[in-house]
Amino acid sequence: MANTKSKLLTEWDTLHNNGPFPLKLLYQTKLEGEREMPKKLDRYNDVALEIQRLIRESHHAGEGFRAYGSAWSMNTIASHKDRMHFNGFMNLSMPIRAADCHPNNTYDPTNLFLFECGNTIKEVSETLAENGKSLKTTGASSGQTLAGCVSTGVHGSALDSGSVQDYVVGLNLIIGPNPNDIVYLEPKSKPALSDAFIQTLNSRVIRFQAKPMHKERAIGLIIIKYLSIHTLMSRIVW
Numbered sequence: 242m243a244n245t246k247s248k249l250l251t252e253w254d255t256l257h258n259n260g261p262f263p264l265k266l267l268y269q270t271k272l273e274g275e276r277e278m279p280k281k282l283d284r285y286n287d288v289a290l291e292i293q294r295l296i297r298e299s300h301h302a303g304e305g306f307r308a309y310g311s312a313w314s315m316n317t318i319a320s321h322k323d324r325m326h327f328n329g330f331m332n333l334s335m336p337i338r339a340a341d342c343h344p345n346n347t348y349d350p351t352n353l354f355l356f357e358c359g360n361t362i363k364e365v366s367e368t369l370a371e372n373g374k375s376l377k378t379t380g381a382s383s384g385q386t387l388a389g390c391v392s393t394g395v396h397g398s399a400l401d402s403g404s405v406q407d408y409v410v411g412l413n414l415i416i417g418p419n420p421n422d423i424v425y426l427e428p429k430s431k432p433a434l435s436d437a438f439i440q441t442l443n444s445r446v447i448r449f450q451a452k453p454m455h456k457e458r459a460i461g462l463i464i465i466k467y468l469s470i471h472t473l474m475s476r477i478v479w
């Protein structure tokens with residue numbers, strides 16, 4: 242079972258100390274060990290249950306709960322006065338197999354990966370490089386988490402390419418404490434994952450009508466989770 246450490250604090254700060262900001266409780270969750278739980282998907286689902294437990298606990302205490310990654314965003318809005326959760330240890334990743342794609346999938350399956358929210362850009366790049374791929378753009382630094390980048394729309398560096406959020410083809414989100422509160426979102430017109438695979442994430446699938454993108458550009462990759470942003474990403478498919 243994933244394990245959470247809780248620290249009672251009075252304040253929290255960003256990496257560059259542009260706070261401090263008030264805080265009551267800091268959570269840090271680590272995944273179950275590989276020996277105890279060898280399958281990545283099991284660890285992925287296991288930690289989702291733990292995050293739901295923390296959301297429930299915060300809700301019962303009448304307090305707010307906010308995820309953060311590397312704390313690089315220099316703004317008060319990236320903090321919460323009650324409870325915050327550090328995601329950096331939640332960094333599973335896996336390639337998506339062709340067999341796990343939706344029958345109407347139009348992406349090259351070799352461009353699809355699932356990344357959990359706490360993966361840093363460096364970790365994402367390493368995983369992609371091992372598979373002969375890369376992000377289409379790169380910023381000046383690589384310590385940000387995927388979820389932090391997607392949330393704030395950063396890490397682009399080319400005129401004709403978007404930033405990290407534009408690589409996302411699907412999002413796996415924890416939206417509350419109940420069994421029905423893990424949802425997988427993707428556009429109806431560009432489905433990536435099969436329903437059978439989404440079921441293995443214990444997720445409820447929501448396919449929505451998306452507006453056509455600029456230049457009919459297909460986004461490449463990601464499933465993100467959460468609050469636990471698990472991200473399915475790859476190089477952008479054009």
Ligand SMILES: Cc1cc2nc3c(=O)[nH]c(=O)nc-3n(C[C@H](O)[C@H](O)[C@H](O)COP(=O)(O)OP(=O)(O)OC[C@H]3O[C@@H](n4cnc5c(N)ncnc54)[C@H](O)[C@@H]3O)c2cc1C
Pocket residue numbers: 257307308309310311312313314315318319320328358359379380381382384385386387388389390392393394395396397466467468469470
């Ligand atoms: C030294 C430095 C170098 C930088 N270099 C670049 C660069 O080269 N290019 C560029 O574009 N930008 C750059 N930035 C900006 C940086 O990319 C953004 O601040 C980015 O948001 C940081 O990611 P993070 O993981 O630290 O996010 P955080 O600051 O931890 O969080 C940002 C926001 O995302 C939310 N969030 C984080 N994780 C989750 C989650 N799992 N679920 C839900 N919400 C979540 C948080 O609540 C918060 O609102 C740089 C910043 C610094 C300080």
